[in-house]
Amino acid sequence: MSALLLDHVAIATPDLDLGAAPYVALGLHPEGPDEEVAGQGVRVRAFQVGETLIELLMPTRPDSPIAAFLDKKGPGLHHTAYRVADLAAEMARLNAEGARFLTPGPVPGRAGTQVAFLHPKWGQGTLIELVQHPAPAGAAAQEVSRH
Numbered sequence: 487m488s489a490l491l492l493d494h495v496a497i498a499t500p501d502l503d504l505g506a507a508p509y510v511a512l513g514l515h516p517e518g519p520d521e522e523v524a525g526q527g528v529r530v531r532a533f534q535v536g537e538t539l540i541e542l543l544m545p546t547r548p549d550s551p552i553a554a555f556l557d558k559k560g561p562g563l564h565h566t567a568y569r570v571a572d573l574a575a576e577m578a579r580l581n582a583e584g585a586r587f588l589t590p591g592p593v594p595g596r597a598g599t600q601v602a603f604l605h606p607k608w609g610q611g612t613l614i615e616l617v618q619h620p621a622p623a624g625a626a627a628q629e630v631s632r633h
């Protein structure tokens with residue numbers, strides 16, 4: 487079995503309340519308040535489903551990738567994201583295999599994560615994101631105390 491975990495499934499929407507309606511009807515509740523990720527030009531509302539999240543993405547400016555996606559394709563599935571332990575190492579490994587990342591290194595994502603996207607052509611028609619979560623509080627202190 488693969489060790490890779492599905493971190494989130496992202497859906498583009500022009501309006502978070504409109505986009506949330508089906509998930510609220512299914513009985514889900516937003517996980518915390520909406521969050522703006524300025525670097526990506528998006529506002530995010532997340533719903534926990536088991537070990538993964540449904541993330542609704544609304545553009546916050548006209549040059550947001552989500553605005554471009556909505557113009558071209560309309561609302562719907564935007565990307566899937568997979569959790570990795572060491573994003574820089576995973577990027578180096580995949581780059582050595584000819585992968586096509588959209589940024590040279592990790593960039594900030596939601597909830598303190600670092601993320602990197604692979605071009606949809608490389609993803610055979612889907613946009614794929616890799617996510618590294620911040621180390622849990624206390625992990626850094628433990629690391630220091632070991633040295």
Ligand SMILES: CC[C@@H](C(=O)O)C(=O)SCCNC(=O)CCNC(=O)[C@H](O)C(C)(C)COP(=O)(O)OP(=O)(O)OC[C@H]1O[C@@H](n2cnc3c(N)ncnc32)[C@H](O)[C@@H]1OP(=O)(O)O
Pocket residue numbers: 496523526528530543551552554555558563564565567588594595596597599601603605606607611612613615
């Ligand atoms: C919430 C923060 C963070 C998190 O913590 O999770 C996020 O998820 S932020 C999410 C938003 N950010 C991004 O998507 C950043 C990466 N994306 C991009 O840089 C661009 O969107 C893109 C992937 C390069 C596409 O931009 P576009 O201008 O359309 O580029 P191209 O013209 O080169 O498109 C190539 C090709 O790919 C098709 N396409 C575009 N988007 C998607 C998509 N989401 N899924 C599948 N296919 C997609 C596009 O239609 C083109 O196809 P052809 O027309 O057939 O060539």
Ligand SMILES: [Co+2]
Pocket residue numbers: 494496541565567615
């Ligand atoms: Co994402």
